[in-house]
Amino acid sequence: MNSITTPSYSVHFNETAYVALNNHLAKSNYSKIFILVDENTHNCCLPIFMSKIEGEYDFEIIEIEEGEINKNIATCTQVWEVLSELDADRKSAMINLGGGVVTDLGGFVASCFKRGIEFINVPTTLLSMVDASVGGKTGVDLGPLKNQVGVINQPQLVLVDTDFLNTLDQRQLNSGFAEMLKHGLISDAAYWETLKGLAGFDNLDEYILRSVAIKNEVVQQDPTEQHLRKILNYGHTLGHAVESYFLESKEHELLLHGEAIAVGMILEGYLSRKLTGLGKSALEDIKATFLGRYKKVEFERKDIDTILTLLKFDKKNSHGNINFVLLKKIGEPAIDIKVTPDLLEEAFAYYAE
């Protein structure tokens, strides 16, 4: 597999990833290297990762509790305290080995420790490989508000070792696959068709590369999300609200990120049909594809009310308006579309049909 170059760093794949890593470590002269893991990646990924390191470095392992519920300021503070206790200094570096929680939180922790130390991301889930590996977004949640606190800051390197996908169950793989389907919807109808036709997750390498390349093209053209980059939020405006609600709610089973944005992509498909000219058969294709792959979520009246309240906290909203990314057709997005509350209600009704 190839490498993908962003303006400030490179994403390296599989065999070339470890060559790049070893070269980088050899020339960087870090005073210490901290590897951030959660319990899962500590057990399943760290031994593999360490076996690929050539040369002697001063490593320290920091383990955080797994799960989105721990992606918060309290966990950051714990890591900052451990870094201090272990004498991390400005020439130290962090390697974030894990899914989106570890890379988002670890990137934020590194970006703020002593006003910024260098970090390397090694995404271990399909979701973090295709979504978190480019773009420089770091951050943590504030209560139910996803990624409410964070910064934009770029890692030194991103390493994608698709062998780590063998440590994931089907549900986790499916969650990441939702972001790949989104890449098709917002930029490439042929890619959407190809992905739809895939029966399993055994040979994803070329599609992971394709998805990272799509995201990188978008981010390069608009790093600070003034215009084009917004298209990556397709399905996320409602999807994030759904995800936050299920995260906080005691009554519901947890929804994975991809499962929540799968709901969001159907809901926002309906809005696209009403507001930006998405065709009827395209909408039906979107709904059938996601309901075929992701379990249908049952929403009660009070669920919908709370989700619509959470919507207003979405980072992309300003001046009290809720702006959506919608689709003109599959592969062609439209940004900054305002949606009235009654259409949101209709969208949930369409989802439930």
Added chain:
Amino acid sequence: MNSITTPSYSVHFNETAYVALNNHLAKSNYSKIFILVDENTHNCCLPIFMSKIEGEYDFEIIEIEEGEINKNIATCTQVWEVLSELDADRKSAMINLGGGVVTDLGGFVASCFKRGIEFINVPTTLLSMVDASVGGKTGVDLGPLKNQVGVINQPQLVLVDTDFLNTLDQRQLNSGFAEMLKHGLISDAAYWETLKGLAGFDNLDEYILRSVAIKNEVVQQDPTEQHLRKILNYGHTLGHAVESYFLESKEHELLLHGEAIAVGMILEGYLSRKLTGLGKSALEDIKATFLGRYKKVEFERKDIDTILTLLKFDKKNSHGNINFVLLKKIGEPAIDIKVTPDLLEEAFAYYAE
């Protein structure tokens, strides 16, 4: 008074400051403007500040508890929660009206809220006017470790209204004056002589402008503190450790920042005499000047031991080395000077003589 232009924003003084502010607010179309204050600036400065605002804006006041002891992550989290509750969005802005605690913490809070909203700093103490108004350092303390968590990020504007100095007592003014004396020591022997000769703090405007200009020149040449900017840390390596120790210690009276770095500048003056050729009379001048203006601090054996332990946590240290900025002569600094532990002991003995 003039304005001083940095690469990304301007520092405006007195009458021109409010003209610049009103122009900026009129063109910025912020969805809401949050003014961060502490109890003191809420009472003493906010009414003056608000009286200068022309036009109607949606202001919200957020008050934090005063004092360095509250410059921490817990206070940041409270402010992030209040911002969320009050519907702050990406087009909102923060105005930080206060001393270094408010501007350092407020700048960090704004830089991380939804991955960054715009902010304006209005320093109200002499210290924050001459020290915090340029350079873009934001951050908070982590226990006894000063500014351990933060980012470098620039405000939109900095407004220096020297009328706010009338709200300060002599001790606070004297604390800020220590940073101005430092500006003389590191860059301009004539400025040091002038400041030494000042009897009171009644007519500081031209010197505040001079100090901001000195700091701005240094920061412009080295924004990320790779080399030249380090000279601003003269007196701070030991001064910070002294300040941290007194902040945490139950047995000692609190030392203000300037009082702590006054100690640091004498101690590091001694190191300069030993290591970088500072003359005997220059060292005596430094010691007499600071002891003439700042009460001598009594250090016991255990105080010194703890302070030397804190030293290793200073952000400027790496690979276990403690690097100092020292003086070759008054007005001429030397950076990256390594100091052995026995010399540090001698410096404390010299201070106590």
